[in-house]
Amino acid sequence: MGGFVVYDLIFLALFTLAVFIFLYTRKHNLKREGLLYLYRTKVGLKFIEWVSNKFPKTLYYLQYIVIFSGYTLMASMIYLLIKFSYFYLTSPVAAQALKVPVIIPLIPYLPELFKIDFLPPFFFTYWIIIIAIIAVPHEFAHGIFARLNKIKIHSTGFGFLGPFLAAFVEQDEKQMEKAKKFPQLSILAAGTFANVIFTIIFGIILLIFFSSAFAPAGINYMNIYPISQINIADIKAIDGVPLTSQNQILSLSDSDLIEIIANNENYFANVSILKATILNNVNEVIVYEDTPAFNTRLAGSLETGSAIARIQGAITEFNNLKISSVEDLQNQLNNHSPGDQVKIKTIQKSAKSQNSLSNLYLGEEKEFNLKLADKNGKAFIGLYLVPELRQNKGLISWLYSFVSRTKNPTIYYTSPLGGLGIFIYDLLWWIVITCISVALVNMLPLGIFDGGRFFYLTIWGITGSKLIGAQAFKWSTRLLLLLVLVLTLKWVFIFI
Numbered sequence: 001m002g003g004f005v006v007y008d009l010i011f012l013a014l015f016t017l018a019v020f021i022f023l024y025t026r027k028h029n030l031k032r033e034g035l036l037y038l039y040r041t042k043v044g045l046k047f048i049e050w051v052s053n054k055f056p057k058t059l060y061y062l063q064y065i066v067i068f069s070g071y072t073l074m075a076s077m078i079y080l081l082i083k084f085s086y087f088y089l090t091s092p093v094a095a096q097a098l099k100v101p102v103i104i105p106l107i108p109y110l111p112e113l114f115k116i117d118f119l120p121p122f123f124f125t126y127w128i129i130i131i132a133i134i135a136v137p138h139e140f141a142h143g144i145f146a147r148l149n150k151i152k153i154h155s156t157g158f159g160f161l162g163p164f165l166a167a168f169v170e171q172d173e174k175q176m177e178k179a180k181k182f183p184q185l186s187i188l189a190a191g192t193f194a195n196v197i198f199t200i201i202f203g204i205i206l207l208i209f210f211s212s213a214f215a216p217a218g219i220n221y222m223n224i225y226p227i228s229q230i231n232i233a234d235i236k237a238i239d240g241v242p243l244t245s246q247n248q249i250l251s252l253s254d255s256d257l258i259e260i261i262a263n264n265e266n267y268f269a270n271v272s273i274l275k276a277t278i279l280n281n282v283n284e285v286i287v288y289e290d291t292p293a294f295n296t297r298l299a300g301s302l303e304t305g306s307a308i309a310r311i312q313g314a315i316t317e318f319n320n321l322k323i324s325s326v327e328d329l330q331n332q333l334n335n336h337s338p339g340d341q342v343k344i345k346t347i348q349k350s351a352k353s354q355n356s357l358s359n360l361y362l363g364e365e366k367e368f369n370l371k372l373a374d375k376n377g378k379a380f381i382g383l384y385l386v387p388e389l390r391q392n393k394g395l396i397s398w399l400y401s402f403v404s405r406t407k408n409p410t411i412y413y414t415s416p417l418g419g420l421g422i423f424i425y426d427l428l429w430w431i432v433i434t435c436i437s438v439a440l441v442n443m444l445p446l447g448i449f450d451g452g453r454f455f456y457l458t459i460w461g462i463t464g465s466k467l468i469g470a471q472a473f474k475w476s477t478r479l480l481l482l483l484v485l486v487l488t489l490k491w492v493f494i495f496i
Contacts, residue, residue: 291382
């Protein structure tokens with residue numbers, strides 16, 4: 001995956017050059033409107049006209065579904081925004097975990113720029129493909145329903161705001177304003193309805209591709225080790241030497257770890273932490289338990305283990321037997337006794353792996369020989385497996401399940417396509433999440449989105465007052481912008 005970045009950047013440079021040449025040679029068609037540069041064409045007008053004339057009855061009845069989807073998306077987005085905002089503003093860790101400002105356009109390499117390690121890479125190649133999949137159906141749907149209701153389409157084309165691209169279908173605004181509320185609502189919601197349809201289509205493609213191109217190949221485990229809290233007074237020996245005074249600890253030279261005995265159990269402790277605990281008159285200290293995983297550093301270095309818990313790798317074989325489920329691993333442990341020597345093969349996730357939460361990754365194969373420990377009379381390794389997600393546990397579990405990109409984050413998956421399989425899967429994943437995100441956000445009752453006028457027409461229709469509709473639209477825009485400002489300020493105070 002890392003090698004593809006070079007080709008992606010070359011493609012970015014060539015694409016930018018091609019767009020510049022194209023626009024320069026056709027600058028007579030390029031018009032500036034505010035901050036936007038619009039390139040108008042007639043491409044697609046015949047297709048829009050053909051669809052609206054070919055299926056008028058189907059499209060007419062479809063308008064009811066389109067408008068219903070618009071209200072559903074608007075209500076869903078308002079609910080999600082309120083719930084997310086409450087969580088973001090009240091949580092002490094949400095802003096640090098998300099890292100990125102809450103309002104930012106999806107640009108190439110966004111996860112890399114903000115070091116968002118819970119998202120897969122977002123290449124420029126992805127960006128171009130996704131813009132086409134989102135923008136073209138969205139705008140053509142607007143055009144088709146506009147022509148269905150006898151509203152003229154002047155042009156199609158692309159808009160440029162610096163390096164950002166957008167597609168548009170330019171309808172006759174005067175005819176649009178004179179149209180009845182029902183056709184206006186259907187036209188406004190048609191774009192997001194198209195995005196929902198494409199979300200479903202590519203969601204199905206994503207599931208089919210994953211099912212056919214990936215298979216379980218291991219059990220993911222975390223980069224942390226079991227720890228305990230012990231009383232300083234219970235320490236009886238350090239590195240095999242009986243402890244007669246705490247001054248023995250204070251006289252030790254600083255080192256990473258020492259072995260201690262407390263409560264007839266072996267532990268490992270950091271010397272600096274032990275000293276600080278004694279000097280600050282604290283009675284208890286956190287220590288590492290003496291486990292096979294710890295002794296072989298199966299879950300990575302202690303520097304890695306002391307960080308936020310993330311997927312370190314996956315157990316793929318146990319004594320040359322394939323492991324593809326938690327049950328496989330448990331059965332192997334049940335067939336062994338404490339003290340048995342075993343060989344465990346793993347895929348160790350590299351630091352450059354594209355997604356710290358994902359169970360789709362490439363890594364380095366390693367082999368460990370270890371002696372199984374005893375825990376309650378059973379063989380024990382001392383690893384924390386990635387837990388299976390439980391259903392109906394709120395927003396956090398849903399977000400984790402989504403960014404982990406498969407239903408069961410405990411399982412490690414491989415593909416015969418290797419990195420290409422992950423590349424295609426990530427592209428499909430980005431298409432799905434971007435399609436539904438655009439559909440939801442675009443139906444917010446905010447002035448710059450289709451949902452703004454959609455909301456205005458709705459309130460006007462309910463109250464029978466154009467003035468009340470305009471006031472409701474104005475205040476909904478103000479409140480949403482204020483909420484965005486508050487969320488942004490929270491991010492600024494955390495990171496700036």
